[in-house]
Amino acid sequence: MARTVSRGSKIGWTIAAWVVALLIFFPILYAFITSLKTEPEAIAGFSLIPSGTFENYITVQTQRDYFKPFMNSVVLSIGSTILALLFAIPAAWSMAFSPTKRTKDILMWMLSTKMMPAVAVLIPIFILFRNFGLLDTHIGLTVMLTLINLPIVVWMLYTYFREIPGEILEAARMDGASLWKEIVYVLTPMAVPGIASTLLLNIILAWNEAFWTIQLTTTNAAPLTAFIASFSSPQGLFWAKLSAASTMAIAPILILGWFSQKQLVRGLTFGAVK
Amino acid sequence: MATQNTKSLARLMMAPAVIVLLVWMVVPLAMTLWYSFQNYNLLTPQNVSFVGFSNFVYFYTDPAFFQSIWNTLVLVLGVLLITVVGGVAIALLIDQPIFGQGIVRILVISPFFVMPPVAALVWKNMIMHPSYGVLADLARFFGFQPIDWFAHYPLFAIIIIVAWQWLPFATLILLTALQSLDSEQKEAAEMDGANAFNRFIYLTLPHISRAITVVILIQTIFLLGIYAEILVTTNGGPGYASTNLTFLIYRTARLGYDVGGGAAGGIIAVVLANFVAIFLMRAVGRNLDR
Numbered sequence: 001m002a003r004t005v006s007r008g009s010k011i012g013w014t015i016a017a018w019v020v021a022l023l024i025f026f027p028i029l030y031a032f033i034t035s036l037k038t039e040p041e042a043i044a045g046f047s048l049i050p051s052g053t054f055e056n057y058i059t060v061q062t063q064r065d066y067f068k069p070f071m072n073s074v075v076l077s078i079g080s081t082i083l084a085l086l087f088a089i090p091a092a093w094s095m096a097f098s099p100t101k102r103t104k105d106i107l108m109w110m111l112s113t114k115m116m117p118a119v120a121v122l123i124p125i126f127i128l129f130r131n132f133g134l135l136d137t138h139i140g141l142t143v144m145l146t147l148i149n150l151p152i153v154v155w156m157l158y159t160y161f162r163e164i165p166g167e168i169l170e171a172a173r174m175d176g177a178s179l180w181k182e183i184v185y186v187l188t189p190m191a192v193p194g195i196a197s198t199l200l201l202n203i204i205l206a207w208n209e210a211f212w213t214i215q216l217t218t219t220n221a222a223p224l225t226a227f228i229a230s231f232s233s234p235q236g237l238f239w240a241k242l243s244a245a246s247t248m249a250i251a252p253i254l255i256l257g258w259f260s261q262k263q264l265v266r267g268l269t270f271g272a273v274k
Numbered sequence: 275m276a277t278q279n280t281k282s283l284a285r286l287m288m289a290p291a292v293i294v295l296l297v298w299m300v301v302p303l304a305m306t307l308w309y310s311f312q313n314y315n316l317l318t319p320q321n322v323s324f325v326g327f328s329n330f331v332y333f334y335t336d337p338a339f340f341q342s343i344w345n346t347l348v349l350v351l352g353v354l355l356i357t358v359v360g361g362v363a364i365a366l367l368i369d370q371p372i373f374g375q376g377i378v379r380i381l382v383i384s385p386f387f388v389m390p391p392v393a394a395l396v397w398k399n400m401i402m403h404p405s406y407g408v409l410a411d412l413a414r415f416f417g418f419q420p421i422d423w424f425a426h427y428p429l430f431a432i433i434i435i436v437a438w439q440w441l442p443f444a445t446l447i448l449l450t451a452l453q454s455l456d457s458e459q460k461e462a463a464e465m466d467g468a469n470a471f472n473r474f475i476y477l478t479l480p481h482i483s484r485a486i487t488v489v490i491l492i493q494t495i496f497l498l499g500i501y502a503e504i505l506v507t508t509n510g511g512p513g514y515a516s517t518n519l520t521f522l523i524y525r526t527a528r529l530g531y532d533v534g535g536g537a538a539g540g541i542i543a544v545v546l547a548n549f550v551a552i553f554l555m556r557a558v559g560r561n562l563d564r
Binding site: 010011013014017018020021024027028030031034042043045046053087088090091093094095098100106108110111113114115116117119120121122123125126127128140148150151156159160179199204207208210211213214215222224225226228229231234239242243246247250253254256257258261264265268269273 | 280281283285286287288290291292294295296297298301302303305306309327345361364367368370371373374375377378379380381382383384385386387388389390391392393395396397398399400401408411412438441442443446447450451485486489492495498499502505506507519520524527528533536537539540541543544546547548550551554555
């Protein structure tokens with residue numbers, strides 16, 4: 001950038017940008033501040049200075065067994081992402097390196113399955129889950145989350161794999177590498193960053209999925225989405241505890257998210273914006 | 275390079291994902307279609323009978339149906355308007371040379387990572403609550419009567435919450451598009467004497483128009499399915515004032531135990547989503563050819 005910017009205008013833009021950013025971030029910040037207040041303080045009117053108690057975090061654990069839905073979220077999001085990768089890596093791989101005439105059609109069709117409104121298949125899925133005893137089970141929900149994220153996983157991996165230059169493969173083949181060696185020593189090291197990015201984004205998506213997780217669980221396999229939704233009863237005396245539970249529910253994913261801004265654009269636009 | 279051997283291997287590697295997705299798409303959808311022609315209530319599962327199109331007629335003549343379609347449209351269009359206009363504005367702002375751009379970006383992007391129930395409950399209780407919320411405190415400070423958002427403007431309140439969740443997405447994508455704009459072009463336009471407004475209309479806007487299209491289409495897909503935000507705030511009420519199509523189907527199927535009616539609603543939702551999907555697929559498909 002060769003543009004010269006006056007210091008004054010830079011300071012002006014900076015102030016404007018920071019005001020907007022802080023306004024947008026405010027609800028998250030305020031939930032965190034409220035989590036450090038006592039319950040009477042939480043409803044005592046606007047204040048940015050909490051008394052600094054950690055009591056709410058302890059109460060959420062002792063009264064509502066917070067650790068259980070938290071671990072369910074961890075298991076479901078990581079489990080479904082790994083399962084999706086197991087299906088998606090070979091598929092994306094073959095589409096990127098041995099494309100046929102139909103590769104594009106298959107990719108578009110996979111994308112189209114993502115367009116199906118979840119609610120349209122709520123009834124059959126619910127009835128199938130009930131009949132097979134899958135309601136409120138880890139395995140049932142893991143499969144569900146795998147299915148809804150699989151198209152995105154395939155697409156993301158495909159856009160990453162496509163960037164691996166094909167000449168490298170040819171060079172390896174010339175040197176007499178077998179297909180297996182080619183995969184292990186040549187391609188895998190080049191594919192790992194793309195796979196890691198895909199993993200990250202899909203853990204985030206699975207963690208925050210709030211339709212199927214609420215519909216198909218009650219207590220046993222309920223992740224944080226369902227747990228937090230159960231706080232929706234309209235009393236006003238639990239805000240500090242709600243805030244503590246909320247803070248713990250979003251903190252890990254918020255931090256992961258900050259590291260995945262670029263992948264987010266790529267993954268959610270199916271490569272249409274880079 | 276592709277020998278017969280590698281070709282069949284490629285097909286084999288693709289098969290599991292294709293088969294799984296095929297089953298996932300065909301089986302439940304076929305079941306929904308089947309149920310939509312049945313009189314099937316989970317409370318009386320022994321009386322299942324074929325009823326033709328009467329579920330569709332029933333769903334169609336339900337006054338809540340048109341209200342839910344209307345609410346769905348208002349919700350989607352309202353959120354799109356806020357996020358696209360706001361997203362362009364904020365992306366332009368962040369794209370300026372500012373101090374601490376990285377942190378500003380992080381703050382702006384954050385709401386996207388907040389799970390829907392948390393976002394909705396924080397807004398409902400801590401921001402929009404008529405007696406203890408921040409907005410109520412603010413209103414009282416300026417001498418106004420606090421507004422009971424969820425009683426009087428339930429749909430608008432939900433639009434605000436959902437727009438807050440999606441504004442980061444729009445901003446991030448538009449910012450990515452903005453940053454790919456050649457700075458030499460900008461300078462050339464400046465040297466030619468184009469003012470900021472003209473530069474935006476004739477240079478920036480055409481450059482990001484594609485990203486705007488993508489934002490609109492992708493958000494629409496997700497916004498048609500808004501559910502958790504309604505569940506934890508208004509539960510669709512008062513009456514049907516904040517019930518969208520997704521929520522109406524959920525109500526019919528899960529709370530009313532009406533499998534046939536819910537399935538008929540589901541088919542209508544699929545048709546609606548397909549309209550959007552066709553446009554999105556075209557936009558994405560064009561990119562694939564490049």
